[in-house]
Amino acid sequence: MPSILPIGPYHPAIHEPEYFKVWVEGEKIVGVDINVGYNYRGVEKLMTTMEWQRCLYLAERVCGICSHAHSSCFAQNVERAGGIGVAERGKYIRVIMAELERLHSHLLWFGILAESAGFETLFMLSWKDRELIMDVLEMISGNRVHYAMNAFGGVRRDINRSMGERMLNKLHKFEGRMEKLKDIALSDEPFVTRLKGVGLLNPWHAEEYGVVGPVARAAGLKVDTRRDMPYFAYGDLDFRVIVGKRGDALERLKVRIDETFESIRIIEQCLGGMPDGPIRTRKMLVKIKGGESASSVEAPRGENFHFLVAGETKPKYYHIRTPTFANFIVLPKILESHQIADVPLVITSLDPCFGCFDRLTVVEDGEERVVDFE
Amino acid sequence: MFHLSLGTCNGCEIEVLTLMTPRFDAERWGVRFVKSPRHADVVLLTGCGTERALKRSKRVLDQIPEDKVVVAVGACACSGGIFKQGHKPPLKADIYVAGCPPKPEAMLEGIMEAVRKCCSKD
Ligand code: SF4
Numbered sequence: 001m002p003s004i005l006p007i008g009p010y011h012p013a014i015h016e017p018e019y020f021k022v023w024v025e026g027e028k029i030v031g032v033d034i035n036v037g038y039n040y041r042g043v044e045k046l047m048t049t050m051e052w053q054r055c056l057y058l059a060e061r062v063c064g065i066c067s068h069a070h071s072s073c074f075a076q077n078v079e080r081a082g083g084i085g086v087a088e089r090g091k092y093i094r095v096i097m098a099e100l101e102r103l104h105s106h107l108l109w110f111g112i113l114a115e116s117a118g119f120e121t122l123f124m125l126s127w128k129d130r131e132l133i134m135d136v137l138e139m140i141s142g143n144r145v146h147y148a149m150n151a152f153g154g155v156r157r158d159i160n161r162s163m164g165e166r167m168l169n170k171l172h173k174f175e176g177r178m179e180k181l182k183d184i185a186l187s188d189e190p191f192v193t194r195l196k197g198v199g200l201l202n203p204w205h206a207e208e209y210g211v212v213g214p215v216a217r218a219a220g221l222k223v224d225t226r227r228d229m230p231y232f233a234y235g236d237l238d239f240r241v242i243v244g245k246r247g248d249a250l251e252r253l254k255v256r257i258d259e260t261f262e263s264i265r266i267i268e269q270c271l272g273g274m275p276d277g278p279i280r281t282r283k284m285l286v287k288i289k290g291g292e293s294a295s296s297v298e299a300p301r302g303e304n305f306h307f308l309v310a311g312e313t314k315p316k317y318y319h320i321r322t323p324t325f326a327n328f329i330v331l332p333k334i335l336e337s338h339q340i341a342d343v344p345l346v347i348t349s350l351d352p353c354f355g356c357f358d359r360l361t362v363v364e365d366g367e368e369r370v371v372d373f374e
Numbered sequence: 375m376f377h378l379s380l381g382t383c384n385g386c387e388i389e390v391l392t393l394m395t396p397r398f399d400a401e402r403w404g405v406r407f408v409k410s411p412r413h414a415d416v417v418l419l420t421g422c423g424t425e426r427a428l429k430r431s432k433r434v435l436d437q438i439p440e441d442k443v444v445v446a447v448g449a450c451a452c453s454g455g456i457f458k459q460g461h462k463p464p465l466k467a468d469i470y471v472a473g474c475p476p477k478p479e480a481m482l483e484g485i486m487e488a489v490r491k492c493c494s495k496d
Pocket residue numbers: 061064145382383384385386387420421422447448449450451455456473474475
């Protein structure tokens with residue numbers, strides 16, 4: 001008879017309030033139930049009560065880590081529904097912001113993973129280097145978390161030449177630090193052994209559950225929205241999609257580390273090849289004709305999908321599917337037959353972001369049973 | 375100090391976490407994040423107070439010794455912020471740090487204020 005071990009909602013190993021019910025036999029896990037909703041803020045409903053301009057801010061506040069991904073996805077949706085053209089230079093700046101966001105998000109995750117594996121020093125080191133990226137973000141946008149860079153038809157702030165130079169300086173410094181971090185992480189015997197084989201996900205399961213982002217790529221699936229459905233300026237840029245083989249926590253770490261280098265390449269290309277001209281095509285947006293549109297962008301954690309049914313001055317209906325939602329369904333599958341001590345590690349290795357995740361219903365145990373909120 | 379999240383967008387939480395890291399390092403003033411509410415003198419509140427989180431967090435808050443100092447961090451915890459329409463007003467705090475999210479420097483100032491309050495109590 002398995003016994004139930006509750007983890008959360010307020011638990012030291014998990015930074016956000018979520019509740020996991022874990023069935024255990026001895027130290028072994030036999031089943032997992034995810035019970036979320038502690039972060040449920042009703043973003044989609046709120047959207048339908050706000051005008052376009054305010055919605056953009058709300059979209060940004062779906063999540064504090066992939067804030068640019070959400071707001072640019074929203075902007076793209078409205079632009080598509082309303083037939084608004086986007087300024088060419090604006091597209092490039094959007095890409096730069098998205099890649100900077102990927103850098104800081106991957107580093108953040110890197111630190112948290114190290115912390116949950118018990119490697120505090122690496123956590124501190126990676127967060128220290130993350131501040132370099134935060135400096136760049138602050139220089140461009142004036143903010144550290146919610147950049148408020150998107151506007152309908154482009155972006156709100158330009159990146160001029162001297163800014164670009166300073167940015168490149170910082171990025172190169174960051175690249176050196178990242179090499180060092182990679183070296184520390186992958187040459188540390190206990191750390192590598194701790195991660196190896198934990199949270200194994202094979203490609204056919206990944207495909208079956210529809211996993212996205214670095215988790216899928218680490219399992220060997222070559223999926224990347226930037227390459228599969230190019231948006232903004234990604235069609236003109238040249239970059240590699242990093243794919244791993246084994247699909248365990250260590251592989252996820254390697255994929256993410258390599259992606260940071262790739263992101264730096266993308267930013268370099270953007271800064272070099274940015275066309276001159278206006279950064280946005282219009283000042284304000286009050287009214288559009290209405291219609292429907294869908295758009296997806298590659299957030300740091302994977303494909304982020306938004307769907308919009310537009311009214312004239314407000315959305316009529318809005319739907320968001322975040323990458324964490326796609327990735328988390330597979331958790332019970334991964335956790336089965338692991339030890340209790342692995343739970344926080346496996347959870348972090350999926351890079352969950354509950355802020356995004358908690359908005360609607362939950363599919364549990366892979367059996368598509370919809371759990372209600374009580 | 376104990377960090378209690380009541381349903382955030384994650385922005386504030388990440389910024390709270392940066393307080394521990396080398397650049398901002400709250401520990402140099404003798405402030406430590408504790409893992410259990412029972413050890414805390416100061417509570418750091420973030421988030422707009424979703425129904426579910428409020429219900430559960432009550433028990434957590436009850437475990438904290440009586441004369442705690444509550445610091446609300448972020449627009450959400452201060453007033454409900456952008457999510458105000460759908461949620462109950464968040465809990466009452468002693469110190470409010472505004473911003474969405476506040477800069478870490480501002481948070482540090484709030485925490486310093488809390489430390490001062492704690493010291494003046496005993
Ligand atoms: S105050 Fe802003 S950054 Fe902080 S949790 Fe609320 S919406 Fe997010």
